[in-house]
Amino acid sequence: MSQNNAPSREVAQRAFATEINAATHTFRESDDDRAPVYGLLPTGAKANRVFVVGTLTETQDVGSDDEYWQGRIVDPTGTVFVYAGQYQPEAASMLREIETPAFVAIVGKPRTFETDDGDTNVSLRPEHLITVTEGTRHRWVTETAQRTLDRIEQFDETTNEYAQLARNQYGDDIGPYRQAVITALESLPEPADATSNTHTEDSSSGSPTTDTSEETDSVTREGETQTQPDDDLGGFSPDEFTTGDQ
Amino acid sequence: MNDTKLHDHAQDIHEELPDAADVSSDEIQQRLTTLVDDYQVPLEEARRTILSTYFNETDTDSETLDRDNEHVDLNTINEAEQWVDITAKLVDLWEPQNDAIAQVGLLGDETGTIKFTKWAKSDLPKLTEGHVYTLENVVTDEYQGQYSVKLNRTTNIQQLEQTIEVGDNTTTAEGALIDIQTGSGLIKRCPNPDCTRVLQNGRCSEHGEAEGDFDLRIKAVLDDGTTVQEVIFDQETTEQLTGITLQQAQQRAMDALDTSVVTDDIRELVLGNYYQLKGPILGRYLLVNEVEQCETMHDPGPLLVRARSL
Numbered sequence: 001m002s003q004n005n006a007p008s009r010e011v012a013q014r015a016f017a018t019e020i021n022a023a024t025h026t027f028r029e030s031d032d033d034r035a036p037v038y039g040l041l042p043t044g045a046k047a048n049r050v051f052v053v054g055t056l057t058e059t060q061d062v063g064s065d066d067e068y069w070q071g072r073i074v075d076p077t078g079t080v081f082v083y084a085g086q087y088q089p090e091a092a093s094m095l096r097e098i099e100t101p102a103f104v105a106i107v108g109k110p111r112t113f114e115t116d117d118g119d120t121n122v123s124l125r126p127e128h129l130i131t132v133t134e135g136t137r138h139r140w141v142t143e144t145a146q147r148t149l150d151r152i153e154q155f156d157e158t159t160n161e162y163a164q165l166a167r168n169q170y171g172d173d174i175g176p177y178r179q180a181v182i183t184a185l186e187s188l189p190e191p192a193d194a195t196s197n198t199h200t201e202d203s204s205s206g207s208p209t210t211d212t213s214e215e216t217d218s219v220t221r222e223g224e225t226q227t228q229p230d231d232d233l234g235g236f237s238p239d240e241f242t243t244g245d246q
Numbered sequence: 247m248n249d250t251k252l253h254d255h256a257q258d259i260h261e262e263l264p265d266a267a268d269v270s271s272d273e274i275q276q277r278l279t280t281l282v283d284d285y286q287v288p289l290e291e292a293r294r295t296i297l298s299t300y301f302n303e304t305d306t307d308s309e310t311l312d313r314d315n316e317h318v319d320l321n322t323i324n325e326a327e328q329w330v331d332i333t334a335k336l337v338d339l340w341e342p343q344n345d346a347i348a349q350v351g352l353l354g355d356e357t358g359t360i361k362f363t364k365w366a367k368s369d370l371p372k373l374t375e376g377h378v379y380t381l382e383n384v385v386t387d388e389y390q391g392q393y394s395v396k397l398n399r400t401t402n403i404q405q406l407e408q409t410i411e412v413g414d415n416t417t418t419a420e421g422a423l424i425d426i427q428t429g430s431g432l433i434k435r436c437p438n439p440d441c442t443r444v445l446q447n448g449r450c451s452e453h454g455e456a457e458g459d460f461d462l463r464i465k466a467v468l469d470d471g472t473t474v475q476e477v478i479f480d481q482e483t484t485e486q487l488t489g490i491t492l493q494q495a496q497q498r499a500m501d502a503l504d505t506s507v508v509t510d511d512i513r514e515l516v517l518g519n520y521y522q523l524k525g526p527i528l529g530r531y532l533l534v535n536e537v538e539q540c541e542t543m544h545d546p547g548p549l550l551v552r553a554r555s556l
Contacts, residue, residue, distance in 0.1 A: 012424050014471040051424055051469065053518070105518025107424045128424070132518045135541030139520050140422075142544035147471045149552055181553045185546040 012051035012107055014140070014147040015041055017078030018180040020050060024120040025169045026112050039110035039122065042170045043151035043177050044163030047110055050124065052080060053132060053140035056104045059095045069095035071129070073106060076141060076184040081123040082106055091126035098131065105132045105140070138188055145181045152178055252278050259293060263300050315383060321357035321415055323395070326388035332395065334360075335378045335410040343440055349373055353381075353395070358415030358526075361394035363387075368399045380404045391529015419477065419532055420522045420540065421470030430465050431509030432495045434458030462492050464512060465531075468523060477523055477532045487537050488515050 015023075023039040027046075038046035054075040062070045068085040069092050084091035091106075098104070108124035115121055152174055155163045256275035263269065274296060281292035317331040334353035342350050349364040349372065362384070364370055373379060382402040384395040397403075429444060436443045436450035437459050443450050445458045464479040464487070485491050490498075490511060499505040524536040 009467065009474045009476075011472060011474050012422075012469045051422055051471070105422070107518075128513075128517050130514060130518045133541060135543070136519055138543035139540060142546055142549060143471065143520075145546070145549045145553070146544065149549065149556070150472075152556060178553055178556055182550065185550045185553065188543065188546050 010036060010048035012049045013041065013045055013047040014051060014144040015043075015047065016144055016148065016177070016180045016184055017052075017054070017073075017075045017080045019043060019077075019148065019177050020047075020052070020080050020110060020124075021078060021122050022170065022176075023047065023110060023122055024112055026110075027165075037109075039112070040162065040166055040169060041151070042166050043148060043174050044155050044160055044166045045151055046162055049107065049109055049127075051105070051107055051140075052124065053103065053105045053137045054080070055137070056095075056098060056100050056102050058100055059098065061096070067092060067096070071095045071104075073104065073124075075144075076187040077180040081121075082108060082126050082129065083111075083123050084126050084129065088126055091129040094129045103132050103134055103137045105130055105136065141184050141188060145185050148177060148181050152181075249279075252282065255289065255293065259296055262297065269300060319357040320353065320355045320360045321413075323360060323386050323393045326386055326393070328386045330384060330386060330395070331380065331382040332384060333378065333380045333406065333410075335412055336373050336375050337412055339373075339375050351375075354412030355410055356413045358413055361392070362397060363394060364397040368397060368401070370397055370399075370401060371403055373403070378406045378408055378410050380406060391531070415526045416524050416535070417527050417532055418522060418524050419468050419470075419475045420520070421468045421473075421475070422518065422520050423466050423516050424469045424518070425467040426509070426513055426517065427465040427467070427476075430463065431512055432492075432499050432505040433461050433463060435461050460492060460496055462490075462495055462508075464488075464516070466516070468521065468532075475532055476530050477525075477534050479534045479537070483534045483537055484512075487521075488512050490515075 019041055020039075022042050025040040026037050027040060028035045028037055029046075036048045038048050041047050052073060052075065054073040056071050057074050057079075058072045060070045061067050062083075063085065066086055068083065071082045071084075073080050073082060082091070082095075084095055086092070105128070106124055106126050107128040108126040110122055111125050112120050112122050151163075154160050155166075155172075155174055157163065252275055253271075256278050257271050259274050259278075260269070260271040277296050277299075278292055281287040281295060282289055287295070315329050315331045317333070320332060320334060323330070332353070332355070334355045337352040337354040337359060339349060339351040342348070346366055347363055348366040348368070348370070349362075351362060352359050353362045354360075364373070380403075381395075381397065382404075383400045384397055387394050387396055434445040434448070434456075435458060436445060436453055436456050438450070438453050438456070441450065441452055443452060445456060448455060448458065450456050450458075462481045462484045464484050466477050466479070468475045468477050479487055481492055488511070490508070495508045498508055498511065520540040522538045522540055523532060523534045525533045526535075527533075
């Protein structure tokens with residue numbers, strides 16, 4: 001009863017690069033100055049914080065006077081950018097010292113900025129940036145696939161207010177995000193021993209199929225063969241890299 | 247208010263009063279009518295007034311009343327100052343640290359366990375470990391997010407012949423460890439017996455300046471993308487999680503003349519990893535008893551089927 005005083009911690013959403021980069025609309029849910037800022041995920045969720053695991057391929061100090069580090073994090077569907085300056089000292093020193101490529105995990109806040117051409121870009125402001133193992137990276141891909149599918153399956157529910165919001169902002173074509181899930185899953189190596197999962201989710205049943213499913217299915221099925229991840233990735237295969245130092 | 251209603255309420259009140267009150271239902275109804283009809287006292291208040299009048303006259307404490315408490319499962323107790331009835335097995339008796347306490351220990355039912363305290367002044371029969379009791383009229387209490395029940399003078403204790411399979415309220419949480427909170431790493435605790443408070447700048451909030459005993463712990467956040475669970479690793483599970491022993495941590499801190507290096511080490515080792523953690527939930531925290539790192543991915547096969555079927 002008395003637990004409502006402290007604001008509860010925001011969950012870290014799981015989304016692939018394709019979707020994070022498309023989450024260009026931000027909003028607040030109250031007028032309070034300190035009210036959290038949310039990015040709106042196109043599959044219908046608010047994201048004040050995200051958890052991304054990918055390959056850090058490049059780091060660069062893009063600051064003029066003070067150090068301001070940029071990092072490119074690649075997942076099977078695209079690239080997200082992280083920026084860390086003096087207010088994120090741990091992440092900044094990590095980006096300064098880390099040897100790329102390396103598998104990294106980022107806990108961060110999505111931020112948007114406008115480019116000179118008037119486009120809105122999304123980047124992450126890291127709370128943490130650390131090296132992780134390849135196993136952790138693969139697990140993140142499957143977990144993010146699950147969470148994304150969860151959102152897609154709930155997209156048409158009338159009570160889903162963030163899906164409504166997403167529909168208004170971005171339209172209702174969420175096919176690309178379903179496609180991203182497929183691309184990501186197909187990029188994984190064959191599971192060595194799938195039964196050793198400590199956790200199995202009932203993933204095959206209970207998925208509501210909508211009337212339009214057949215149509216979107218055939219459309220994206222064509223796209224499936226030709227969809228290539230972001231060109232930055234060309235021929236990128238996570239297996240070529242050794243894992244980080246830990 | 248009509249008479250039949252008042253009559254019913256009067257009878258209710260009459261039944262609630264001890265025999266010693268020696269008052270008729272009619273007499274109560276009369277008082278009730280005066281209060282409610284003549285003096286516009288709300289019915290509930292009128293009821294309370296009458297009850298307390300007769301209790302005062304008979305010198306009985308209203309707490310000795312058989313209340314209509316809810317009989318609850320132990321894991322549903324989540325509010326302090328509630329009068330409840332429970333049925334539980336005495337799992338464990340602890341050494342009372344205080345003369346005011348007659349017995350203290352752990353009660354358990356199928357749903358979980360809870361601490362109990364029995365005061366010396368309550369003058370209640372002795373409880374025996376392993377026996378199952380129905381305890382009527384116990385009061386719930388809360389301290390730092392942990393709930394307990396207190397037995398009191400009015401508690402009715404009945405031993406039952408049945409046995410109870412005590413459930414462990416172990417919860418399993420799985421997810422990525424995405425944050426480490428302040429107060430993690432090498433800490434110092436107040437050396438006073440019974441006080442395990444963490445020292446802040448060499449001071450215990452209760453006992454003041456103290457040398458302190460070193461301890462290792464991690465307060466962290468586990469997040470699975472849909473829910474957030476705060477967790478605490480004690481010394482043993484911290485050692486298990488990080489491979490850093492308390493001794494090594496002390497050495498590290500001594501060499502660096504700074505305890506924060508230990509927290510940095512821990513951060514580097516555990517942040518961003520997936521874990522399955524097991525332990526009881528106390529308040530906001532899951533107290534970790536078992537740690538397992540999850541580095542295996544979920545089987546992509548069924549997920550692909552699911553994605554393609556949408």
